[in-house]
Amino acid sequence: MKVLIxxxxxxxxxxxxxxxxxxxxxxxxxxxxxxxLEKIEMNQYDFVLxxxxxxxxxxLIVLEHAKKHNSEAAFIILTARxxxxxxxxxxxxxxxxxxxxxxxxxxxxxxxQAISRRKFGVKNQALQLGEFEIDLQKRTVSHNxxxxxxxxxxxxxxxxxxxxxxxxxxxxxxxxxxxxxxVDDDYDSNYIDVHIKNIRKKLGAYGNVEWLETVRxxxxxxxxxx
Amino acid sequence: MVGNxxxxxxxxxxxxxKLLTKLTxxxxxxxxxxxxxxxxxxxxxxxxxxxxxxxxxxxEQKKKVMTIISKNGINYYLQGEESMGSYTMLKEEYISLxxxxxxxxxxxxxxxxxxxxxxxxxxxxxxxxxxADNKRYLLxxxxxxxxxSQYNRPLQKIALWVLIALTLFTLxxxxxxTRFLLAPLGKIIKSKLVNRRFPFNDDxxxxxxxxxxxxxxxxxxxxxxxxxxxxxEKEREFTANASHELMTPISILQNKIxxxxxxxxxxxxxxxKLIEMHRTLNRLKKIVNSLLLISRxxxxxxxxxxxxxxxxxxxxxxxxxxHRLEEKEIGFRLSLKENITLKNCNRDLLYQLFYxxxxxxxxxxxxxxxxxxxxxxxxxxxxxxxIEDTGIGIPAEDIPTIFNRFKKSNxxxxxxxxxxxxxxxxxxxxxxxxxxxxxxxxxxxTFTLVFPKExxx
Numbered sequence: 001m002k003v004l005i006x007x008x009x010x011x012x013x014x015x016x017x018x019x020x021x022x023x024x025x026x027x028x029x030x031x032x033x034x035x036x037l038e039k040i041e042m043n044q045y046d047f048v049l050x051x052x053x054x055x056x057x058x059x060l061i062v063l064e065h066a067k068k069h070n071s072e073a074a075f076i077i078l079t080a081r082x083x084x085x086x087x088x089x090x091x092x093x094x095x096x097x098x099x100x101x102x103x104x105x106x107x108x109x110x111x112x113q114a115i116s117r118r119k120f121g122v123k124n125q126a127l128q129l130g131e132f133e134i135d136l137q138k139r140t141v142s143h144n145x146x147x148x149x150x151x152x153x154x155x156x157x158x159x160x161x162x163x164x165x166x167x168x169x170x171x172x173x174x175x176x177x178x179x180x181x182x183v184d185d186d187y188d189s190n191y192i193d194v195h196i197k198n199i200r201k202k203l204g205a206y207g208n209v210e211w212l213e214t215v216r217x218x219x220x221x222x223x224x225x226x
Numbered sequence: 227m228v229g230n231x232x233x234x235x236x237x238x239x240x241x242x243x244k245l246l247t248k249l250t251x252x253x254x255x256x257x258x259x260x261x262x263x264x265x266x267x268x269x270x271x272x273x274x275x276x277x278x279x280x281x282x283x284x285x286e287q288k289k290k291v292m293t294i295i296s297k298n299g300i301n302y303y304l305q306g307e308e309s310m311g312s313y314t315m316l317k318e319e320y321i322s323l324x325x326x327x328x329x330x331x332x333x334x335x336x337x338x339x340x341x342x343x344x345x346x347x348x349x350x351x352x353x354x355x356x357x358a359d360n361k362r363y364l365l366x367x368x369x370x371x372x373x374x375s376q377y378n379r380p381l382q383k384i385a386l387w388v389l390i391a392l393t394l395f396t397l398x399x400x401x402x403x404t405r406f407l408l409a410p411l412g413k414i415i416k417s418k419l420v421n422r423r424f425p426f427n428d429d430x431x432x433x434x435x436x437x438x439x440x441x442x443x444x445x446x447x448x449x450x451x452x453x454x455x456x457x458x459e460k461e462r463e464f465t466a467n468a469s470h471e472l473m474t475p476i477s478i479l480q481n482k483i484x485x486x487x488x489x490x491x492x493x494x495x496x497x498x499k500l501i502e503m504h505r506t507l508n509r510l511k512k513i514v515n516s517l518l519l520i521s522r523x524x525x526x527x528x529x530x531x532x533x534x535x536x537x538x539x540x541x542x543x544x545x546x547x548x549h550r551l552e553e554k555e556i557g558f559r560l561s562l563k564e565n566i567t568l569k570n571c572n573r574d575l576l577y578q579l580f581y582x583x584x585x586x587x588x589x590x591x592x593x594x595x596x597x598x599x600x601x602x603x604x605x606x607x608x609x610x611x612x613i614e615d616t617g618i619g620i621p622a623e624d625i626p627t628i629f630n631r632f633k634k635s636n637x638x639x640x641x642x643x644x645x646x647x648x649x650x651x652x653x654x655x656x657x658x659x660x661x662x663x664x665x666x667x668x669x670x671x672t673f674t675l676v677f678p679k680e681x682x683x
Contacts, residue, residue, distance in 0.1 A: 009474055015481035022488065080473035102477035102511055105484045167488055170501055172508045179546065194549040218501050 001116070002026045003047040006036040006062065007078070008055050016049065019105040033057030040066045045073045046120070047112060050095075052079040052086060060086070063093050074115045078103065106164055106173055113163060127162060129222070131207035134162060143206040153178055154199050157192075161212070161222045170219040196220055246408055253400050254393075261389045268385055269378045277350065280369050281335050284352040287367045291321070292356070300358040317342050318370045320349070326364035331355035337371060410435035410444075418447040462521050469518035476511050483507065516645035519578075520631070523652040528572045530657070533683055535567045536611070540599065543580045550588045557596040562611075564603045567683035571657050579653040582646040583673050587615035590671070607679055614672040620665040628663065657681060 003025045007013040010031060017027045028043065030036035033054045040048065048066060052059030063075060077090045080101040087098050096119065097111050117136065127134045133142050139155055141148045150158070160177050161169055171192045178192075196212070203209045211223045243251075294302055303310050303323050313320035320342060332353045340349050349368035356363055413433045422430070430451060433444045483504045486492060492500070522528065540560060551558050568576070587597045595616040603609045620628060629651040632644070654661045660676035 009478065012474065012478045012481065015478065015485055019481070019485055019488070080470050080477070101473045102480045105481050168497070170487070170504060172504060173484075176508075191549050191553065194553060217498055 001046040002028070002044070003049065004028045004030060004036065004039055004043075004045045004073075005049045006030045006033075006054070006059070007049070007051045008032060008053070009051070016105065016108070019109070023109055033059070033062045036062050037065055040070050040073075045070055047115075048073050048075045049108075050075055050077050052077060052090070060089055060093060063090065063095060067094050074112075074119050076108070076111060076115070078108075104173055104176055106160075106169070107177055110160055110163055110177065129162060130209070130211045132203060134159065141203065143203075146206070148202060148206060150199065150202050154195055154202070157195055158199060161220060165222040166224040168215045168218050168221045174219065192220075245411070246404060249404050249408075250397075250401055253404075254397055257393045257397065261386075261393055264389065265382055265386045268382050272378055272381060277371075280350045280371075281352075284335060284350065284367050284369060287321070288352055288354055288365065291323075291365060291367070292354075295356075295358055300361075300363065313342060317345060317347060320366075320368045322364075322366045324364050324366075326355055326362045328355075328362075328364075331362075340368060407437065410437060410440040414440060414444045414447065418444065418451065422451065462524055465517050465521040469514050469521065472510075472514045473518075476507065476514065479507055480504070480511070513645065516649060517631075520645070520648055520652045523575065523649075523656050526656070528575055528656070530570045530572050532571055532573045533567060533569050534571055534573045534576055535565065537562055537565055539573065539576060540580060543577060543584060547581065547584055547588070550585070551597075554588060554591060555594050556588060556591050557594075559596070559598045561599070562601045564601055564609065566601070566603065566609050566677070568657075568677065568681050569683040570681050575653045575656065579650050579659075579675075582650050583613050586646060587613055587617065587671075587673075591615050591617040595670075609677040609679075609682055611675045611677070612672055613675070614670065616670040619667040619669055619671055620663070621667050622665075625663055625665060629661075 003020055005013050005016050005020075005027060007016070007029075008031050013029050013031065017029060020027050025047075028039055028045070030039050033056045036048075036050075036054075048070070050059050050063060050066075054062065059077070059079070063077070066073070066075070074096040075094065076097045076099060077087075077095045078099050078101060079086060090098055096115050099108060099111065127136065131143055132148075134140075135142070136159055139152075139159075141150055141155065141158065156178055157174060160174065174192045178195075196214075200209050200212060203212075213221050213223055215221055291303075300323075309322070309324035311320065311322040311324075320340070332355055335350065335352045338349060338351050339346055340351070341347075348371045350371050352365075352367045354365040354367075356365065410433050413435075417433060418430060430448050432448065433440065435441055435444070483500055487497065487500055487504070540562070544558070544560065548558070584597070584599075591597065597616075598612075598614045600612045600614070601610060602612075629647050631648045651661060653659075654675070658678050658681065660678075662674040662676065663671065664674070665671040
């Protein structure tokens with residue numbers, strides 16, 4: 001998948017680039033609106049990650065133009081402005097998602113995956129996880145075709161960890177995914193533990209859940225399946 | 227207490243007298259005093275006026291007599307007699323003319339007794355000595371004083387009634403006029419102070435009055451409000467800009483940490499350090515986010531056009547937060563009697579408001595404590611929700627400042643109240659919801675939300 005990152009803050013652009021490259025995306029960079037429009041006219045992208053606060057032009061104008069040339073692409077607005085009008089305008093202009101800065105790279109990837117499923121019909125829904133099968137489309141977990149009842153939040157957690165499998169996810173990262181960047185001064189997000197405990201209990205009744213590892217003092221990870 | 231201070235303010239208003247009342251009272255009393263003084267002094271005044279009138283009258287008579295004598299001679303009166311005397315039928319007036327041999331020549335007016343036909347009467351008496359036909363004569367003209375003072379009593383009575391009637395009449399006029407005169411004052415207070423909502427975004431209109439003092443007050447208040455508005459505006463702009471500028475570096479740091487955490491060759495020690503950094507950064511992020519949220523609410527950047535069922539909203543909040551109850555084994559009871567729907571509101575903000583309050587109720591609760599959410603509806607006026615916990619409570623001296631940003635409590639080990647309650651206050655203000663707090667240390671806290679009827683669907 002080909003991604004264009006439109007971001008004037010170069011350090012930030014490089015971080016996003018590094019992360020996405022690791023996740024096997026092809027990445028192009030643009031640091032202002034002019035560059036962005038040039039590249040969009042020349043190439044076909046699957047994703048355009050667009051910062052609204054560009055030095056030469058408003059990102060929303062870029063979005064409007066880019067939509068004409070690259071209507072197939074999925075646009076994700078990344079902005080520190082974060083006011084409601086921008087969000088509404090962006091979505092009105094055809095942006096597929098909106099992530100306020102500062103965002104988590106893991107969250108970005110999760111959103112991109114969701115768009116891939118929704119927009120590009122990427123069918124990787126039935127994922128194998130040990131003895132369990134996880135259907136991202138239907139949002140179900142099953143064991144030998146028997147559906148296991150888990151809550152919406154538990155499923156969100158499980159699929160998020162699965163997406164970033166073999167990577168340690170901190171409690172902050174997990175709770176931010178579940179509760180959003182909800183304004184709440186409990187930065188010790190120990191509440192995640194309750195959910196993990198429940199997942200282990202519910203799935204453990206059917207089979208082995210050793211793939212869900214606790215990394216002491218850090219968080220949790222789903223171990224790569226061999 | 228927030229509620230108490232408001233209540234005591236209202237009480238102060240009640241305890242004092244209104245300006246209008248004071249003025250009316252003063253006018254009435256001063257008028258009555260003047261009337262009483264006048265009525266009391268009336269006899270004296272009448273006495274003086276009457277005696278002045280009598281004296282003038284006597285002098286006039288004397289002049290007439292003297293004119294006739296100089297024209298017609300003294301014999302016109304004496305008719306050949308030695309002396310002459312005459313009085314009216316009831317002896318109110320008398321005149322006498324007699325030769326005089328005394329060495330002194332009086333020309334006086336005095337009050338003295340005279341015996342007229344065996345009646346002793348009090349007369350105002352003019353005595354005049356004059357020369358006619360080479361002889362000295364003494365002229366006496368008298369008028370009884372009784373005729374003068376006999377009207378005192380009725381006059382006093384009539385004057386009293388007339389004056390009281392007049393006083394009452396002018397009092398009513400005064401009242402109406404004073405009320406009219408003072409009306410702009412009430413208008414100024416209402417339009418400039420009471421009904422204006424911080425941060426005074428609406429344009430104030432000057433109150434129309436011809437009284438320059440009120441115009442001065444009105445314009446001074448408007449200037450003051452503008453100054454407050456500008457100062458507030460500056461602070462808000464600063465907060466918004468500062469938060470925005472802070473977000474970019476936070477973004478970079480967060481993404482760098484995330485990328486590092488993803489590296490396979492990072493040692494356990496470094497990983498742990500990175501997590502700590504991430505946690506601190508997250509804290510910074512939340513503070514900036516909170517400030518930004520408050521500034522956006524104060525900036526009225528959120529729409530207020532949604533219709534929200536409070537019951538559903540509270541259930542959603544509980545759904546999100548209930549896992550925290552389990553951990554602390556806190557009992558929870560949501561018992562709303564009413565099914566109230568709010569209009570003209572922002573669901574996300576109200577969600578945040580309840581989330582923060584309930585989250586606090588959990589955070590500052592004791593293990594095995596309780597949280598109760600109840601309501602009461604005063605149909606047609608307002609609706610209340612009470613969020614009651616059995617937690618550590620808030621010391622009385624802290625209560626006035628708990629809604630302030632970054633206010634820390636000495637007692638709370640959990641890191642103070644942070645910005646959660648500031649956000650609650652901002653959201654509440656934005657929806658015209660009143661927040662009251664009552665608390666007892668180590669017994670619990672109750673937050674009362676009062677929803678005005680304007681936002682009840």
